[in-house]
Amino acid sequence: MRSALRKMGNSTGIIVPAPLLRAAGLSVGAEVELIVEDGRIVATPVVKALRAGWAESAAAVGATEEEREWLAAPLSSAAELDW
Numbered sequence: 914m915r916s917a918l919r920k921m922g923n924s925t926g927i928i929v930p931a932p933l934l935r936a937a938g939l940s941v942g943a944e945v946e947l948i949v950e951d952g953r954i955v956a957t958p959v960v961k962a963l964r965a966g967w968a969e970s971a972a973a974v975g976a977t978e979e980e981r982e983w984l985a986a987p988l989s990s991a992a993e994l995d996w
Contacts, residue, residue, distance in 0.1 A: 944961075
């Protein structure tokens with residue numbers, strides 16, 4: 914399968930046909946690592962850690978500024994509290 918290089922702003926891009934994307938398990942917006950190997954450009958899918966960034970996203974959802982300050986406060990152990 915062939916594709917042409919195309920000018921994209923100050924860079925150059927390549928259109929990857931859908932069958933090749935599917936075969937590689939990729940979709941639009943996927944992040945890939947690019948290297949040059951023996952005169953070829955090799956694109957390898959970037960595998961992110963499972964649930965990467967979930968805690969930060971969950972903390973920000975629906976929280977007001979005051980709630981975010983409260984959630985960011987350091988936690989104390991029970992031994993440090995006056996009962």
